[in-house]
Amino acid sequence: MQYCSQRFFQIVVLALLFVTGGARASDDAVGVYAAFQESVFQVRIIELASGSQASLGSGFIIADGTLLATNYHVVSSKIFEPEKYRIEIEKDDTSWVLDVVAVDAVHDLALLAIAEDPDADETESIDSVEPAGLVGRPFILDSGLPEKGETLYSLGNPHDIGMTVVEGNFNGLVEHRFVEQIHFSGAINPGMSGGPVVNKNSQVVGVNVATSGNQIGFLVPGSALSALLVNHQEAPSAEPLLQSIADQIASHTSSMVAAALDTEWERAQLGGVMISSSPLPWLECWGNSDKDKKAQTFTVSRGCHSGQALYLSHGFSSGYFEYEYMFFEAKSWPSFSVYQYLAQETGHAVPGNRGPTEQLASYRCLDREVENAQGLRARVSYCVRPYKKLKGLNDVFYMAVSVDRDHESVMAHYTLSGVTQASAQQLLAHFSEVLAWPSL
Known part of the structure; x- marks a missing residue:
């Protein structure tokens, strides 16, 4: 599977070279992929009774390496029916089961963490346990908006075929929306929901959320993810997730x-x-x-x-x-x-x-x-x-x-x-x- 992912990326890079006619953008895409290919995961929702995959999306490591950011809609089935579904990610034949620890249903964002081991010794001091980290380099978040026309790179796992980099442009905020979304001119495909969109400095400026086809994509602004992360770190909610969503x-x-x-x-x-x-x-x-x-x-x-x-x-x-x-x-x-x-x-x-x-x-x-x-x-x-x-x-x-x-x-x-x-x-x-x- 790792070979297939790398081979698909090589094809994407060749296509970018052909379309743009220049090496700079493709070099940037190569750099983004090389630096963060281990930090973007496919997020799978598993239906427990059948053991089969019910849906999938993408996610990426943030903060101190203990949290994965994704879209709320990728994991909502787990929130509403926790006894029916499980959230999994996998990298290099290693699997992790994740729990949802915070959500922003309005901006379609969620934070995931490695699920606690139910067999762990409850008498062990929590302070003595190092936080369980995911394998990969955490992304840095950028709360500002790019310049209009700036080249951006969307990462994710489209159609279950491996991690992909898609080049596009920032076209400002979508008009006539009460909730802010970024207009991204790039091919966001099914399975890329929840993946990061980065600038040339590999800083996250948005999160893949939806597409209208024909190179019209929509992103959650990075500022919304930054706010969710800060709220979770400074004042983690003790109320059930469903009540947080209702509020x-x-x-x-x-x-x-x-x-x-x-x-x-x-x-x-x-x-x-x-x-x-x-x-x-x-x-x-x-x-x-x-x-x-x-x-x-x-x-x-x-x-x-x-x-x-x-x-x-x-x-x-x-x-x-x-x-x-x-x-x-x-x-x-x-x-x-x-x-x-x-x-x-x-x-x-x-x-x-x-x-x-x-x-x-x-x-x-x-x-x-x-x-x-x-x-x-x-x-x-x-x-x-x-x-x-x-x-x-x-x-x-x-x-x-x-x-x-x-x-x-x-x-x-x-x-x-x-x-x-x-x-x-x-x-x-x-x-x-x-x-x-x-x-x-």
Whole structure:
């Protein structure tokens, strides 16, 4: 396997020489590989009952050599189902079993350490035991951002074929994201998640996290990893990992709600109704309209969302905010038919995040007719579902359809996932006032 890894790297270096037409970048790549090939590991998640590999990623040595950094999503299955999975790394026919010791679920980071030996003598003084180190040279972390266009090198284990170096460029931070990510123009492939991305000085400036293909990759900034490491070293958390994750998601969504409420929402006309929209740069917005001459109807809609949701585990995401408005007009229809049509059209709306039944309880809804301070009357449904394992978190779904106009109606809805009850109530109070008829 070692020969195959080195042979694949030689092919990568030849390709870099051909593409760039210069030796400097390739020399840098050779230097990075030579210095740190022993410090990057394949992280394997083993399903215990079958003894088979369930998933894999990459990780790298940091700090004093006792910690391995990787992505949270690489090891999340172990966190949520510790009795079902084991984390392993291997180098030169030597295997280590690792435990997760700290996570940052918002930035998709985790720290791993060699698992304690269950057969160790518990009477032996912990102070007398030297820390178990991994074989390899620890990477140095750089909390700053590179210059735009700077050449970077991504390391990892793509497709289970051995350690690889991929050259790319720093293209700044990704726009329209509440959580910062680096735009990296390089081929990050499956299996490289959790691997380091270094500058020409071999300092870690980012961590591989995702790809959109076509040489578009995304990195966790090195500053987030530095912060996680410092927090773990200076004030290691004594609470269970699941509670740490719950607290991190709650802090994230509370910050989103606070940012939204601290910004003055702009009034605008949508069809025949006045709506309020947030100008926050991390909200991605869209709109559409349709005029049906045969049915004599007019529909116009507008919505915004916070972009990518936070990954928690397979099929389970959170930390997401979206809202939408839809105005519907049918001047020749009977008045009650207008409300019925819009209620039916929006009745199939579902929350923007996903989650399995073992993670989420059922929605409980409160339905009533209300009139807001703008004088607009609507039938409102407010639904909440609590998380089962992440205590204190909830998903909230709000839907309102106006009932006080004969030939026109408006719908407003929002989803907020992974939120505390306090933050949910703050957003509800605000969102109740976002609609108004122009004449009022």
